[in-house]
Amino acid sequence: MQAKTIAIVGGGASGVATFIHLVLKLVVEPVPAPVTLVIIEPREEFGPGLAYGTGQKGHLLNTSAGLMGIFAGEPLHFVDWMQANRDLVEREYPGTEIKPEAYPPRNLYGHYLQAMFDEYVELAKQHAIDVELCNEEAVDAELSDHDGLGDSVTLTLASGRQIRADVAVLATGTPRSNNFNHLERSPNYLDSPWPEDRLTDTITDKAATVCILGASLTALDAVITLTNNGHTGPLKMFSPDGLLPRVQSPKEVPFDRQILTMANIRKRIRETNQPLRVKDLFRLFLQEAERVMGKQDWKRFKRIDKPQLDLLKEDIDLALKGENIFENILYSTRYDSFDIWKLLPPDQKMLFLKWLKPYNDINRHAIPLRNAERLRSFMESGQLTVTAHSKEVEWHADEHVFYVTTEDGKTEKVDYVINATGPATSIEKMDVPILQQLLRRKRIVPYEPGGVRAEVDTLQLLVPDHPDAPLYGIGHVLVGELLDTNALWFLVARTDQMTNAILRRLSYERIAQPAD
DSSP: OOOEEEEEEOOSHHHHHHHHHHHHHHHHSOOSSOEEEEEEOSSSOSSSHHHHOOOOTTOBOSSOGGGOOSSTTOTTHHHHHHHHTHHHHHHHSTTOOOSTTOOOBHHHHHHHHHHHHHHHHHHHHHTTOEEEEEOSOEEEEEEEEOTTSOEEEEEEETTSOEEEESEEEEOOOOOOOOTTGGGTTSTTEESOSOSHHHHHHHOOOTTOOEEEEOOSHHHHHHHHHHHHTTOOSOEEEEESSOOOOOBOOSSOOOOOOSSSOHHHHHHHHHHHTSOOOHHHHHHHHHHHHHHHHOSOOGGGGOOTTSOHHHHHHHHHHHHHHTOOHHHHHHHHTTTTHHHHHHHSOHHHHHHHHHHTHHHHHHHHSOBOHHHHHHHHHHHHHTSEEEEEOEEEEEEETTTTEEEEEETTSOEEEESEEEEOSOOOOBGGGOOOHHHHHHHHTTOSOBOTTSBBOEETTTTEEOBTTBTTOSEEEOSGGGHHHHSOTTOHHHHHHHHHHHHHHHHHHHHHHHHHSOOO
């Protein structure tokens, strides 16, 4: 039988999830054709990636441990692994709670990913599945018909080496922010908080004033990195809306939705004979909240331009009581949100991103309580401030400082700038060589809500003039199709479906081709 090669471009969490699921399925249902799995990753380590390779033990998971299993349908696997490796956890990560509702250190999760990857590399070898680990960057890809045996993908690496694959999976990870490229000429500008040693190596003056662009969980990670390493100078967070994420309850509070349900959403589509609209979702959400809270003056919940320290204190109190109703409702939609997202037409997705996503994100992607309490102390001491409506940032080389100007006309001087505004969503702005080459050659189709177009159930990329191209994607490259690409449990579920589709594809090709 003709040997098959599956190439995975990216060795971070999504790439590892793809690899593990492929190995497991090939072991459980062996195929007659020899299979080679090639994982292409420029960093030395396969598994943790940037997010989980942090060396800062103060960086905690932003999702509870009970949802972080790397195997589809086994959300508790990470907790089970910690229990089985209790000696390691207690020795290397003292004080870490081993329970589903805990938020362990992120690099402990990286340790878990590395262990699972190594285990499945060995399992693959035991079952005659060849594995090649390639420490290079894939910079280009081209589709071609190979000797009449169907489409294949030829990947070009930075060294010039080429790898032919029957299927390629783009698990290229989260690209850096690129909305302040004009600052790159400054030695005091960092385009990302990752890897964290860049921050500590660059910002050596512990008393320096540091500007952090953004107020998301990634921005808060930058605060944790600096303060963990003894930074005592002012930390100034600037963002367009100035909204800090809200605070997670110590234990997730169940919420029984009765109005914002899939049945009511589909009923609305059926009765109106119209596509789902964002305003319909918003109305259902408000009705659900008022069912519990009573009639409300919704203007009082506006958070923009309010003192963020007061809001943070209020959120910590609500989290301890489990009474953040907005958060409870949105967390309860975890397993429905993707199906709801698929029902929105592209124009309504764009409206959601513009109107509702900031408020959705601060509730769905909230701060672990322990980190929220640390942030409160930094803000109470005056070391950390949060300012809304950051408008422009300029580097003045003659003074060796940055000037940050806000919409109210005020200007502040800072010594360093860290860009934590989040990754680019437009495919044209994703600074990933292989994606840009595919875009230039029109092998991928940009999607206005973000990333590229794909068949959402199989994650097969839509390629012009190649209706069945052997090219798949997982993670941020499909942010517009998937939305919740920073939730690993969600990506694991999508990976399960994608790898099923890939193996069905190869099985069909084996049946269709005559035996040797």
